[in-house]
Amino acid sequence: MRLQLATWPEVETYLKERAEIIVPIGSTEQHGPNGHIGTDALTAEAVAFGIGAATGTYVGPTINVGMAVHHTQFPGTITLRPSTLIAYIQDYVNTLSGHGFQRFFFLNGHGGNIASTNAAFYEIYAGYTATAGAAQQRSNRPEPRCVLANWWESEEVKSASREMFGGREGSHATPSEVALTYYLFPDHVKNAPLDPPLAPSGRFFGADDYRRRFADGRIGSDPSLATPEKGKRIYEAAVQGMIPVFKAFAAAT
Amino acid sequence: MRLQLATWPEVETYLKERAEIIVPIGSTEQHGPNGHIGTDALTAEAVAFGIGAATGTYVGPTINVGMAVHHTQFPGTITLRPSTLIAYIQDYVNTLSGHGFQRFFFLNGHGGNIASTNAAFYEIYAGYTATAGAAQQRSNRPEPRCVLANWWESEEVKSASREMFGGREGSHATPSEVALTYYLFPDHVKNAPLDPPLAPSGRFFGADDYRRRFADGRIGSDPSLATPEKGKRIYEAAVQGMIPVFKAFAAAT
Amino acid sequence: MRLQLATWPEVETYLKERAEIIVPIGSTEQHGPNGHIGTDALTAEAVAFGIGAATGTYVGPTINVGMAVHHTQFPGTITLRPSTLIAYIQDYVNTLSGHGFQRFFFLNGHGGNIASTNAAFYEIYAGYTATAGAAQQRSNRPEPRCVLANWWESEEVKSASREMFGGREGSHATPSEVALTYYLFPDHVKNAPLDPPLAPSGRFFGADDYRRRFADGRIGSDPSLATPEKGKRIYEAAVQGMIPVFKAFAAAT
Amino acid sequence: MRLQLATWPEVETYLKERAEIIVPIGSTEQHGPNGHIGTDALTAEAVAFGIGAATGTYVGPTINVGMAVHHTQFPGTITLRPSTLIAYIQDYVNTLSGHGFQRFFFLNGHGGNIASTNAAFYEIYAGYTATAGAAQQRSNRPEPRCVLANWWESEEVKSASREMFGGREGSHATPSEVALTYYLFPDHVKNAPLDPPLAPSGRFFGADDYRRRFADGRIGSDPSLATPEKGKRIYEAAVQGMIPVFKAFAAAT
């Protein structure tokens, strides 16, 4: 259920019974020689739509540019500074909270978003708390609840990956996420050579450091293993794995 | 050509010959009883993809939440404050400008974005000019060029609208834009009654004022006239009407 | 009626019957070889005082530095970044709104201000709307109304210009605005040579681009035609042309 | 020498030999029952013009709205938040510094501006220092110099006040500043009764506290003593008193 395909009277009706919304959040950043620049946004959106369809929940517009400072030495990457992303999430949540949305489930496709998004949640909470940094009178609206969940962190996805990709999953431009986009966009499978097939691993700091360590952008992964078929399995595992996480959040007292 | 479906080496190759990018910018806001909340983002994205396909130009990720403060008394609307939208556009342009993109064609779907987006362009230019408000040394990158074009402002669209909708186009939740989304999402045609069929017209100020004047959200329009077929014609007119505008921008010395 | 020449008890009395204020907004920027750097502020202020005198309306302090990033390659230009101008207008309006001023008529002297000023209006409206980006409780003050009007856009000014300057008005450092300042400051008529007399026309982007295209700062104009006498006529046309625009704004329901 | 009445080629010529500019900074705020709301801006501007004329120095546009939060419970007062004033001064100085202005003499008419203006100077300096909070490369322009001087703090003004007003000068809505505006605007002398003639004295904190302590807005002053003639003497004392201060600043190594 895409919020963007609803009308405002439909939303008004929905809010009489429901207060949840799913917010896909991804990134537009390099994913190695054969991964799509939009991987993290495209996968988050698809999984969010899957959860929304399964649970009858509205899915808001995808936050398709995220925090990707460390990828900016690769052309085509776009990043928000963390402070911009925080302001963006604040406005997004606060507008909808004014209408009665109370529970925001951020379905995340990009590790780099985690810190800034969680920071944003507390920037939001501060606005609902007369004693948290603001002089103005606190809202008469109830404090909203926000949570971030990464689609790849369910046991379902992990075991599918383990089975299909063995130890070659890695942590950026992984076969799981690349396969998922190949499933979603089978006309855009990329046959670029990967040399070496398994990318180097390790931690990193800023953008220069990242590019120096990971020459083609991948970290520890072998996305040559990605196929649309495997992507379908990842997609289904991701949706199934996240549904109970979402339901628990929606039902929590 | 979606940037999100490219790889970074493909972008690197593109930048050897091209420096343009099309940026769809829309909004997530009420469009009356039978218009989609995402109308302005969905239409801008579709028209941008059309221009991109016709001209071999990359289309960046859609800015799908815009400046819609005046619509916020209708549930489901999301707005950025102008200052947030300005920061967002700054980061978007500045990252890509660092890679060699020099000309940014914002294909706009929402009148409310115009002021903030143009303000953002000058906030960006200030960063490239040592004498414009910043102490730091000016960039050694050339100053980028940004322009905003509204898809509905070509003669092609105006005459198609005139012919199909007569004087019932109005200025918000128009039959043109509603038809365009019906064409794009034929499974989501809405049959909500419109009372009166032709909405009242007039200017407005803030969000309270807007809701008071325009009870169901429409301004001066009769979107009951919208059909997927008419939407197809609007879509084609919009793409054809904008191609020369884009080409002139890309070619200007 | 200058607000700056009133006392606070006089303002208190005024607010019992009136809620309008006129805000002159201009710029401090190059106006070619024979135009004053303060043209846009000086003209806006003079026209605003004229409207204020004719309608018994307070005129607030002139916003004399505006958004002029594109002029910053010419010495003496001062610019605010758009974000600074937005913050400035916000504070200006919000303070006065707290006293009972409800309708803000921005009498504008500079095209470069339009986008940022309109963006500022929505940044202001967002603060009065619990559902527009802010968590805090909405104001118990009514939403103010803000509008921007350019003094040169009335039919009165256009026909006076047409008659006196023919097709040599142009769009920056125009004979109309230069003449107006010559009328206001007859001791500061400048006799600098203009070469060519009619400046080149065209669009522009950032500050480097502007200077490259328009070598002496003018766009499409021939301000050698400006005289104090013609300036008097422009001034009177501007005041007369704007009075009904202001009255309509003040009287609107 | 008003910068606003110069042309850009004139400024270019000036900058070959001079690097100073005088910036009048005042406020728009209540000045008791018989003082003008614009007193601090009008007096600063007049004194700045006097210094500029005597020394052949450009005087920039007057900063006519300042930091007056504590006066905001009196209608007609306008305030910038300190953070807005800081941003404003930053942009003002940084643009002109890009053209070659190196020494900024802020001629101040309002005690409430002192803290924010001095804070702004250091916000500016930080931008010229690679080691002061910014990652970007430091400017290749020399660090500008900024200073703030209050027109009433010379011995000349103090002795004139002492002689004419005895112990009835006070600290807000003083006979000196009110007289100065009466001299500048003799048609706007106000005959409002003052009760008691000598206002109470004392310190204050925020806006509520200020209004509670100082019922008609004055602090410790008796501006019933103000006349245009006395204002002329204050004006001349202020200009004469500030000229050596300005010259010392301009000449310092």
Next chain:
Amino acid sequence: MRLQLATWPEVETYLKERAEIIVPIGSTEQHGPNGHIGTDALTAEAVAFGIGAATGTYVGPTINVGMAVHHTQFPGTITLRPSTLIAYIQDYVNTLSGHGFQRFFFLNGHGGNIASTNAAFYEIYAGYTATAGAAQQRSNRPEPRCVLANWWESEEVKSASREMFGGREGSHATPSEVALTYYLFPDHVKNAPLDPPLAPSGRFFGADDYRRRFADGRIGSDPSLATPEKGKRIYEAAVQGMIPVFKAFAAAT
């Protein structure tokens, strides 16, 4: 080695051979009925001093107010909004980076800081990368490296806690941290009753939600077990556990 007890020539000498600094970061927030409000700052500072002494590394001034929005319904708590903490860390790191400090080891005492601090690191990195959101020319200084380490996350601390406190450690106002402050400040051991001895567990969202769930502020802990002696063991485990983490960071290529 406290930076605050060094002189600038000593720092200059240090920087010829070393580029690391340890930055203690904590919080000032409620820690239940018998825990100190400054627990997180006091413990982080003490552990940082321990690591600094053992490795001859400067320890910068403690960031003693952190991100504690969720604790603000308990008196005495102080919080920065995430955006303020990000700005603070930016300035802290950027000033020192200008002097040659290249590696910043944030020794953290408060879980609530993790997201905002990591967001700050990327806000910082963006400033060193011409392609990451800023138009200005990138720094000619090398990109610094920042990392955050929580003192309680070493195996040394975990096993000491397990042994001394069994399953009664919990996650806020834990016996480990309370004991550590009792060791540091033996004159300030608090004998407040804890009812129930073992606090409830669970997740939380904003400040209202936190207070509703955790009536006395503790989460899942039994700090009645805390004694100065046990605190000594925790302290030593924390320092020993973090030394290799710090050394690996300092030595990494």
Next chain:
Amino acid sequence: MRLQLATWPEVETYLKERAEIIVPIGSTEQHGPNGHIGTDALTAEAVAFGIGAATGTYVGPTINVGMAVHHTQFPGTITLRPSTLIAYIQDYVNTLSGHGFQRFFFLNGHGGNIASTNAAFYEIYAGYTATAGAAQQRSNRPEPRCVLANWWESEEVKSASREMFGGREGSHATPSEVALTYYLFPDHVKNAPLDPPLAPSGRFFGADDYRRRFADGRIGSDPSLATPEKGKRIYEAAVQGMIPVFKAFAAAT
């Protein structure tokens, strides 16, 4: 009475009778060849603890990094930009004000903080005043009161300094402040040579200018006179001198 060594129930009890808090604010910046980088924070903290102990008042966490842009050409200095310090103080005060703290006594150790801290106070007051720049409804909490007092400005300190250091006190890296830290940290007395013993005097502007004028960082001082014994006398004079200032602030109606 350190707030950090209290528990939240203790603070709750305190607030039933008291509303004051002392906030030490200092800086981390060069203090010449034999002065500690943390001098201003260490001295402010010690004096604040002294006042707190004598009057039974809570002392909040020390603001140990302040506004020291002009010292940043000396390694080890850390500065906040004024805007960051303002945001920091805002959050600090607003959180505690939400709990019932109403009077904030900033005990200052660094002249460079004065402007920014006073600016911060008005930024705070603006938040409590519906007519001061904010649209949101004013707080239902009473407006807090903030004041800044410099520990060295009492007659007690001045006369002790005069007696012990004659005319060799100067204004930065003074024997008084250096002695005070020697008293507090007798193991960290520095025996660095001072050449010349008496540093040059004069005003300064930005960081480059400061370093050029004051080669070793001192201004007009001879801190070779500092000893722990003299520091003890300065410390006691500072505490005794400030106690009545604090009491007057706490008791004022």
